Amino acid sequence: MKIVQVSPYDYAYPGGVNRHIFALGERFTRMGHEVKYILPTSRPKEAPKDNHFYFVGRPIPIHASGSIVRSPVSPRIFFSDHLCEILEEERFDIVHLHEPLFPPLTTACLRYSRSTNIGTFHAARARSWGYWFWRPWLNQWTPKLDGRIAVSKPALEFISHYFPGEYTIIPNGIDIPHFDAHREPFPEFRDGKINILFVGRLEKRKGLGYLLAAFRLVKRAYPNTRLIVVGPASPSLWKYRWLVKRYHLTDVIFTGYASGDEIPRYYHSADIFCAPATGSESFGIVLLEAMAASKPVVASNILGYASVITEGVDGLLVKPRDAGALAQAINALIENKALRESLGAQGRKKAELHDWDRVARRVMDYYEQTLEKHRRSAR
Numbered sequence: 001m002k003i004v005q006v007s008p009y010d011y012a013y014p015g016g017v018n019r020h021i022f023a024l025g026e027r028f029t030r031m032g033h034e035v036k037y038i039l040p041t042s043r044p045k046e047a048p049k050d051n052h053f054y055f056v057g058r059p060i061p062i063h064a065s066g067s068i069v070r071s072p073v074s075p076r077i078f079f080s081d082h083l084c085e086i087l088e089e090e091r092f093d094i095v096h097l098h099e100p101l102f103p104p105l106t107t108a109c110l111r112y113s114r115s116t117n118i119g120t121f122h123a124a125r126a127r128s129w130g131y132w133f134w135r136p137w138l139n140q141w142t143p144k145l146d147g148r149i150a151v152s153k154p155a156l157e158f159i160s161h162y163f164p165g166e167y168t169i170i171p172n173g174i175d176i177p178h179f180d181a182h183r184e185p186f187p188e189f190r191d192g193k194i195n196i197l198f199v200g201r202l203e204k205r206k207g208l209g210y211l212l213a214a215f216r217l218v219k220r221a222y223p224n225t226r227l228i229v230v231g232p233a234s235p236s237l238w239k240y241r242w243l244v245k246r247y248h249l250t251d252v253i254f255t256g257y258a259s260g261d262e263i264p265r266y267y268h269s270a271d272i273f274c275a276p277a278t279g280s281e282s283f284g285i286v287l288l289e290a291m292a293a294s295k296p297v298v299a300s301n302i303l304g305y306a307s308v309i310t311e312g313v314d315g316l317l318v319k320p321r322d323a324g325a326l327a328q329a330i331n332a333l334i335e336n337k338a339l340r341e342s343l344g345a346q347g348r349k350k351a352e353l354h355d356w357d358r359v360a361r362r363v364m365d366y367y368e369q370t371l372e373k374h375r376r377s378a379r
Contacts, residue, residue, distance in 0.1 A: 001033045001367070003094045008105045010059040010070035011041040016172070016285055017098050017122055023173055024096075027360030038086065040072045040105060054086050057105050068203070077104040084112045094118060094367050100145060101131070101138050101163065110141050116374045118147040118367065121167070124154035124282030124304055131162040139163070147370035149363070154303035155282040168366060172283050173359030176352060178264060179292035185269040193251070194225045194334050197270035197295075199263065199286050200277075202234040207276030207300060209243060213323035214276070216247040218330050225251065225334065230266050232257040267293035271340065272333050275299040278320050284308040287315070288354050291347030296340045298329045314346040 005021035018039065025035040040057035041047045047055050057072030077083065087095070092115045097106045100119035110117060131138070148167045150156035156167045189195050196215065200206045208229065215227045227249075229240070233256055244252045258266060267273065273290035275297065281304030288308065290297050297315035299305040309315035316333070318325040333340050 001028075001093045002036075002090065003028055003033055003096060003367075004036045004038055004090065004092045006095065006097045006100075006106055006109045007037070007039040008071045008099055008102045009039065011039050011047060011053075011055065012043040013070050015069075020120075020122070020172060021096075021098060023175065023356050024360055024363060027356055028364065031360075031364065033364075036090065036092075038083075038105075038109060040070075042070065056080065056083055056086075071102070072105055075104055078108045078111070080108060083108055087112050087114070091115070093371065096120065096367075097145075098122060101142070101159075103134065103138075107138070107141060110144050113144065116146045116367075116371050117144050118149065118370060119145045120149040120151065120170075121155050121159040122151050122282055123280075124152065124158045125280045128158075128162065131159075135162055146374050147366060149366065152283045152304060152307045154307060157303075158282070170362050170366065171354055171359065172285055172288075173356035174285065174288045174292055174351060174354050176292050176355045178260075179267060179289050179351075180264075183264040183268045183293070186265055189226070189228065189269040192224065194222065194272070195270045196225060196227045196272045196274055196330060197230065197266060197290070198227070198274055198276075199230045199258075199266065199289070200275070202229075202231050202236045202240060204236065205278050205280055206231075207278050207320070208240055210278075210321055210323050210326060211274055211276045212240060212243045212247065212249070212252070214326035214330065215252070216249060217324065217327035218334070219249065219251070221331055222334050227252045228255065228266060228270065229253065230255045230258050230263070263289070264293065267295055270295055272330060273297050274326070274330065275305060276320070276326055277302060277305070281305060288351045291315070291344075292351040294344040294348045296333055296343035297347060298326065298333065308350070310350075313343075314350045315343055 005025055007017050007021050009017050028035050036052050038054045040059045041055045042059050057077050059070040059072050061068050061070055095113045095115045096118045098120045100106045100110050149170050150167045151172050273295045277300050279302050284305045287297050300320035301317035311317045316329045318329045
């Protein structure tokens with residue numbers, strides 16, 4: 001089978017959707033299929049120069065839902081002869097579009113594609129003014145989607161509000177062996193202190209400010225604790241460093257960017273993982289990463305995280321934006337090593353259900369079912 005994975009997001013800034021498409025592509029290649037990619041890049045000179053990649057469009061930073069996404073905005077892409085030629089020449093069996101109704105790149109691919117088109121919807125937000133405004137125009141292309149996947153129930157509810165239809169939930173995956181128990185912790189964090197870990201972008205909606213306020217309370221009760229913040233520097237970093245000074249906190253470590261090989265070592269250096277996001281999370285990849293490393297998780301009780309965590313079984317869920325509740329849950333885990341171990345063990349079992357090999361097999365089965373339906377309807 002000949003497959004193309006299409007993403008609207010910048011190749012030069014790895015994010016969840018792009019990691020998703022490359023993980024799928026890797027598994028499909030192992031299955032014996034031919035996989036290529038279409039996506040934009042802001043650094044064409046640094047992009048791979050092999051025939052598996054087509055780079056279309058120059059992305060720019062766009063502020064959306066408390067985050068920054070990097071995607072092209074030029075309407076010229078929608079009339080791109082180059083894109084049309086790629087699809088015409090390659091004649092893919094499956095064109096798999098991620099965020100297929102996010103103009104212009106994925107929508108243009110949908111317009112020009114004569115293949116079986118699968119769309120995966122990743123986002124989950126309270127509302128989208130973009131979908132509301134552009135819905136009449138986008139609805140002319142939705143009939144070209146032969147199959148629709150949502151990565152979670154919150155993602156399904158979000159997109160079906162604007163574009164009703166039949167959706168299949170197939171979750172995000174995780175590379176279980178990459179996060180397994182054989183990773184070495186960082187030696188500087190093996191000094192007897194209880195390590196609390198945050199992993200994510202330093203954006204307001206990720207809730208780090210609430211975690212710092214909670215750590216202030218935790219530190220009073222348990223001085224022998226440390227907070228490790230893993231995430232690339234951002235314009236908000238100064239604010240969080242200011243909060244550390246304002247709260248007179250010690251033992252707060254900002255590591256900056258961590259490579260793919262370093263991230264598992266941070267999980268294995270931690271005793272407790274904390275995800276205090278305030279909303280707009282369709283799923284919880286960082287939760288699954290911590291769970292794959294058998295770490296107990298404290299997370300905000302938001303839809304995307306509650307679809308991953310079973311309260312009291314494989315993690316603890318707390319009210320979002322509530323530093324007191326967050327501190328109380330962290331303290332409960334500090335006090336109870338047996339609970340930490342139990343949640344970690346159950347979390348590992350949950351994570352194994354999301355192994356990329358399983359998820360990719362489900363997506364491939366969906367391709368085959370959709371192809372068969374497409375063939376039958378064409379007869």
